[in-house]
Amino acid sequence: MTHSAFETLADSLLATLEEALADHVDAELQGGILTVEGDAGTWIVNKHAPTQQIWLSSPVSGARHYAYDAGVGQWQDTRGVGDLLTVLGAELGVSLNWQAP
Template identity: 75%
Template sequence: MTDSAFESLADSLLAALEEAIADHADAELQGGVLTVEGDEGTWIVNKHAPTRQVWLSSPKSGARHYAFAADAGKWLDTRGGGDLLEVLSAEFGLPIRWSAP
């Protein structure tokens, strides 16, 4: 994956996350970092260009790194294969959807 392809995918993902979560929690996207303030703490989702990953820091599930699996069209945990959107949907109790542009 090229740098520009990663940037496009990650930016699209972060924008979709902000849109899905903003009606339910205080969510702010700035400079490739999504910060969500909720009753249970602070979530941070950011793109990490050097590794072409999206990183999650969650008060519920801890820190995880996700890489885009083109064949599945999902951001999968680099250590366990879990889907980022499934994790966040469960943690926020709402459906979060995104598809690769």
């Protein structure tokens, strides 16, 4: 994937997450870093361009890295433990949907 394609996908994902979460928790996107304040603590979701991954820091599940899988159109855990939207949505009690632009 090109750097430009990664940036487009990652920025779209982060903006969609901020919008979807805003009605349920305190979510703020700034400089490619989404900070989410929930009942269990603070989640950080950010893009990591050198590895073309989305990184999640969660007070529930710890640190996870996600790479985009074009075959299924999802950000999949690099250790094979699900996808970002399912994990984050379950931890925050919110249904999350995103489609690649």
